[in-house]
Amino acid sequence: MAVSTVADATTNKYDHGEAMCPYRLVLEHLTSRWGVLVLIELRERSYRFSELRRAIGRVSEKMLTQTLQTLERDGLVHRDAKPVIPPRVDYSLTDLGREAAEQVRGLALWTQERMAEVQKAREVYDARRSGSEQG
Numbered sequence: 001m002a003v004s005t006v007a008d009a010t011t012n013k014y015d016h017g018e019a020m021c022p023y024r025l026v027l028e029h030l031t032s033r034w035g036v037l038v039l040i041e042l043r044e045r046s047y048r049f050s051e052l053r054r055a056i057g058r059v060s061e062k063m064l065t066q067t068l069q070t071l072e073r074d075g076l077v078h079r080d081a082k083p084v085i086p087p088r089v090d091y092s093l094t095d096l097g098r099e100a101a102e103q104v105r106g107l108a109l110w111t112q113e114r115m116a117e118v119q120k121a122r123e124v125y126d127a128r129r130s131g132s133e134q135g
Contacts (some may be wrong), residue, residue, distance in 0.1 A: 046092035
């Protein structure tokens with residue numbers, strides 16, 4: 001019996017139940033507010049936690065910890081805890097993380113390059129919306 005690879009009309013390409021769940025979760029981790037910034041920052045070099053927090057800015061200790069743990073679990077970040085006093089922990093990208101960081105960086109660069117167009121579209125949209133609310 002052949003298995004059809006064509007989705008039926010009631011599902012879209014992302015609705016594959018649990019089979020797609022890990023894919024979507026990793027995508028969320030890569031493109032989260034802090035995930036993007038961590039990946040881009042770690043492209044250059046490894047960082048200690050406090051250095052990384054300063055480099056990213058405006059991220060709470062808790063959020064950065066959660067983000068690093070999530071990316072480490074996904075195999076994108078390597079945590080190197082040195083047995084010294086005081087403890088020293090360095091974070092760096094794995095090979096998989098470097099590959100992901102390049103992809104995320106491309107999106108970040110596109111955003112920078114196209115920001116003027118995005119801003120213009122927002123202004124047109126907002127003007128249209130405020131005009132329709134008045135009328």
